[in-house]
Amino acid sequence: MKKKLSLLEELQTLDRTIDDKCLAQTALRAEIAGNEQDVAAFRQAHETNLAQMADLERQKNELENALATELDNIKRSESHVKEIRTNKEFQAVGREISTARKQVGELEEQILGLTTRTDELRAVLEAQQAELLSREESGRAVATEKSDMIDSLQREVDAATAGREAIVSQLPANLVRRYQQLREQRRGQALAEVQGGSCLGCNMHLPPQLYNTLFRGDELLFCPHCQRILILKQEQAQQ
Template structure:
């Protein structure tokens, strides 16, 4: 049983190392995802700006088409005006020309507003393109660093997993079942030291009779408070 207890303690150390490495790997993966998300968000903002600029450009084109139509209307009306014989008809055509000229002024003002808006959007797009390009370069470098760190962690995990498999082979199935259940129930810590009369898992005082039994290391003994498996390191190492 002493060997089983020693193997359990070793297994606990291995599993805690694997847990720690898995946690670090998860953090690095989350960092990578966050960096990629920032790139995607910046790309989406740039795409929205480009779409807005395209819409403004389309509106400007339509206004220019309307302007050209009104200018053609004025040209035709002025040409027709020369052939008019009655005062009433002349006044009607003059009113049409006046209205068209007023509309042309409004269209020209709207076109100017669109031109200014396009210039502002163009400047903003150029700025965002530069920022995105710089961000992509920085993120690419950081992602390469993260990949290297993750590869190193995975190598460590693989080494520990191999060692774990060898350790588990020497333990009875019933002991492993108990260990695994405690790991799930006690946040990954199933085996703890008993030291100076206390359980180092929950820091509660152990009954003297139970504590004395631990020196013999001939049975799996659990803490009556937290139910973790108790071991005494000095006995295991002797």
């Protein structure tokens, strides 16, 4: 029984190692995913600004075309002034030219506003583009570094798993099943050390008879409070 308890203790140590390494891998993958999400969010913001810039330039082009049309209208109307024969016609053409010039002024004002906005947005886009490239490069470096760490941890997990399988092969199947059930029920800790007459798994005091039986080490004993498998270190048993 002492041999089985020793193997179970080794098994629990390996299982904790595997658990810890797997948790570390999960955390590293989360870091990679989080960094990728941050870069993606920044890229989306940049693309939104690019779309806004395209829309502003479209509006500006439309206004410039409208301005060119109004200027042509003014030029054409002014060229007809010499051909006017009546005062009524002259007044009508004058009103057309006045309306067109007013429209030209409004269009020019709108174009100026759009030009200012596009210039400001262009500066933002240039800064964003540089920042995006930097973040993407940094993200690739981080992903490579974290991936290497994940691979290194996986090698440790594989080694611990091989050691675990070797230990399991030396234990009865029913004992392994019981151990695994306790691990699942007790947050990964199937075995608990006993010190000073208390179970360190739940910190509850053990019945004196049970504690005395532990010193013989000839049977598998469970904590009556948390049901973990109890182990007593050899040096304690000698004392």
